[in-house]
Amino acid sequence: MINKGLFLYHFPLDPFCRKVRLTLLEKGMPVQLVLTKPWERDPNFLQVNPLGTVPVLYETDGHTLSGHQAVAEYLNEIQLTPNLLGETPRGRAEIRRLTQWFDGPFYQDVVYPILMERLLKVIWTHEAPDPALIRAGRENLQKYLKYIDWLAGRRSFLGGRNLSFADLAGASHLSVLDYLGELNWQGFADAALWYAKIKSRPTFAPLLDDQVAGILPSPHYGDLDF
């Protein structure tokens, strides 16, 4: 098994990087984090990944892997426990469906507009945020929380009986909103309980220590009882 000398090129508030970090932490695989600002297009980083995206996993022998879910599934294949994908084809399909739902529509409709307008645009261009885009992201968030709440009320974890990529993806995206003080659980009690359960796992602690220049986390971010 390859689990020595792993490096992860990441940006702390990128939810896809967070999903891979949580995967490594849940599997107990030590990794050295390399802080990367992909928008700077550092030539050294582009040698590692010509496409310029994070996360990138760099292995001892110089092999690199990118594509967040490709990396996540790779880690699940080379380190079998805990299995983050379910036991049956139908179980895995449900976990992959939800993971894809968080990483695709949820990110596009909610996390991207809020993160871009409130943080990244300010860092990149020093331009003012567009309030209409932030408002749209917040309105979309309510619809998504409704479905998360529905799932959380019926299952121990979002994808079924056990912790899975569905939880890690969901918590990764929500934790970015949490950092920005965007979460209000009013009306979503089951979703709130589920998120508190994931957030209080020891594996989550390193993410709660993340700080990004230019913005401090919301006062609730490190509060496990919120």
Next chain:
Amino acid sequence: MINKGLFLYHFPLDPFCRKVRLTLLEKGMPVQLVLTKPWERDPNFLQVNPLGTVPVLYETDGHTLSGHQAVAEYLNEIQLTPNLLGETPRGRAEIRRLTQWFDGPFYQDVVYPILMERLLKVIWTHEAPDPALIRAGRENLQKYLKYIDWLAGRRSFLGGRNLSFADLAGASHLSVLDYLGELNWQGFADAALWYAKIKSRPTFAPLLDDQVAGILPSPHYGDLDF
């Protein structure tokens, strides 16, 4: 193995539906196609998939699956041949990376703006297309073709030695552009050879028969020698 009485809810020019159709065809699994216009939000379809997205796979026993890559990987698990995912963890990671690259950035930067402006917006709202968005999509396409060309020049198939989801995803997205007459292979000879190889597979023939009300395919679309 479950391969009888499968139904696929799909929209013909949706590249994600095409990827699942090609998967079923490559695996020789018969399926009944149910034409679905997800934007109409038909109550009968919303009962099948409350999220309202296609593709949806409906199995004999009433079980439904959605999420395009979740469905694709499910089919690869219940019908093992041909294996569309590679033989090793690193091989699978590379195939999943490329599949995700087509389904994520390539779709967002190229297929979505062109398909939306040239076809879907006209069907949905009868509004005029925005030429700036179409132009941006076309410019982005050149950068993506450069990378596809680079891959195709070095490998038998995009993900390695064998046909894989990387090829099916890539050909699905490109075939939508092909239908709209948007492909110009000038300067991308290796990519053109690879696409011709996938397009001339017997499994591709049903996709070449697709017709969508309101727009005819480009004259080259059904031409295997283009």
